[in-house]
Amino acid sequence: MTSALEAQALGKRYGKRWALRDCTIDIPKGHVVGLVGPNGAGKTTLLKLAGGQLEPTTGRITVLGERPAAGPEQLARVGFVAQNTPVYTGLSIADHLRLGARLNPRWDDTMARERIASLDLDPAQRAGKLSGGQRAQLALTLGLAKRPELLILDEPVASLDPLARREFLQGLMEATVEHELSVVLSSHLVSDLERICDYLIVLVDSRVQVIGETDELLATHHRLTGPRRDPGTLPAGQHVVSARHTDRQSTYVVRTDGPILDPAWTVTRLSLEDLVLAHMDKRPARARRADLEVQR
Ligand SMILES: Nc1ncnc2c1ncn2[C@@H]1O[C@H](COP(=O)(O)OP(=O)(O)OP(=O)(O)O)[C@@H](O)[C@H]1O
Numbered sequence: 314m315t316s317a318l319e320a321q322a323l324g325k326r327y328g329k330r331w332a333l334r335d336c337t338i339d340i341p342k343g344h345v346v347g348l349v350g351p352n353g354a355g356k357t358t359l360l361k362l363a364g365g366q367l368e369p370t371t372g373r374i375t376v377l378g379e380r381p382a383a384g385p386e387q388l389a390r391v392g393f394v395a396q397n398t399p400v401y402t403g404l405s406i407a408d409h410l411r412l413g414a415r416l417n418p419r420w421d422d423t424m425a426r427e428r429i430a431s432l433d434l435d436p437a438q439r440a441g442k443l444s445g446g447q448r449a450q451l452a453l454t455l456g457l458a459k460r461p462e463l464l465i466l467d468e469p470v471a472s473l474d475p476l477a478r479r480e481f482l483q484g485l486m487e488a489t490v491e492h493e494l495s496v497v498l499s500s501h502l503v504s505d506l507e508r509i510c511d512y513l514i515v516l517v518d519s520r521v522q523v524i525g526e527t528d529e530l531l532a533t534h535h536r537l538t539g540p541r542r543d544p545g546t547l548p549a550g551q552h553v554v555s556a557r558h559t560d561r562q563s564t565y566v567v568r569t570d571g572p573i574l575d576p577a578w579t580v581t582r583l584s585l586e587d588l589v590l591a592h593m594d595k596r597p598a599r600a601r602r603a604d605l606e607v608q609r
Pocket residue numbers: 327331332350351352353354355356357358359
């Protein structure tokens with residue numbers, strides 16, 4: 314089956330600085346993929362490579378089985394809403410919808426008009442006079458009405474109010490089911506992603522830190538709390554994701570396929586947010602061990 318997004322050893326360098334490196338991923342179609350990571354981690358870079366707005370420095374990327382932006386047909390299959398939700402400030406909302414209809418072979422005009430009406434936006438209003446959130450809503454409407462097979466959204470909900478955010482994400486979920494839409498969206502709002510994403514990529518320092526189906530990730534990550542313990546004493550199959558220590562107690566987030574058998578640990582499940590934050594703890598394992606030694 315064709316992947317929604319596939320990359321092999323993908324990298325992008327600006328001058329001497331790598332914005333993304335060694336990115337090897339293979340995401341099947343039909344998922345809502347959440348892309349998270351600290352500021353500057355490389356999220357926008359990955360999305361722009363997928364959208365064909367950037368060329369890789371190393372490696373390769375395919376989107377729905379083809380090179381990004383390979384031609385008009387491929388462009389019609391992929392929707393891209395950039396971080397700053399660009400619109401034509403001099404054109405009205407209605408002009409944007411007319412333009413969308415002209416440029417996109419699968420354009421869903423009814424859906425576009427209904428969405429604009431449900432948002433209480435005046436079609437005659439110039440886009441330049443819309444608020445930031447309203448502009449984002451217009452850009453998102455254009456992305457959805459294009460009826461792409463893959464919709465790429467760079468921080469789509471950042472400027473929306475909480476109700477608009479919830480409604481937008483609900484609409485997105487419905488679209489994925491009704492129209493077999495795959496979605497990749499970046500966001501810092503992990504609690505929002507938790508509601509709609511069934512696939513997760515965590516990018517840290519320009520590298521993929523963790524990737525996979527959220528159910529599988531949540532089932533294999535555990536928080537262990539118990540008497541203070543050196544990480545070297547944990548079983549080999551338990552990969553330490555993050556560690557915190559007090560004088561008497563250790564708290565680890567570990568990833569393992571096996572059961573936690575040690576009765577000394579209190580084992581708790583993680584929320585997606587806990588999981589993301591544990592992977593964003595950038596201190597390498599060596600530094601964490603040193604930390605433990607200093608505290609002894
Ligand atoms: N046009 C550019 N020229 C030079 N460096 C760039 C350019 N665009 C991005 N970078 C750098 O590449 C790195 C990754 O940037 P990117 O925008 O992909 O991060 P991000 O994860 O989307 O961040 P944020 O969450 O802040 O939006 C950063 O260090 C950034 O400074």
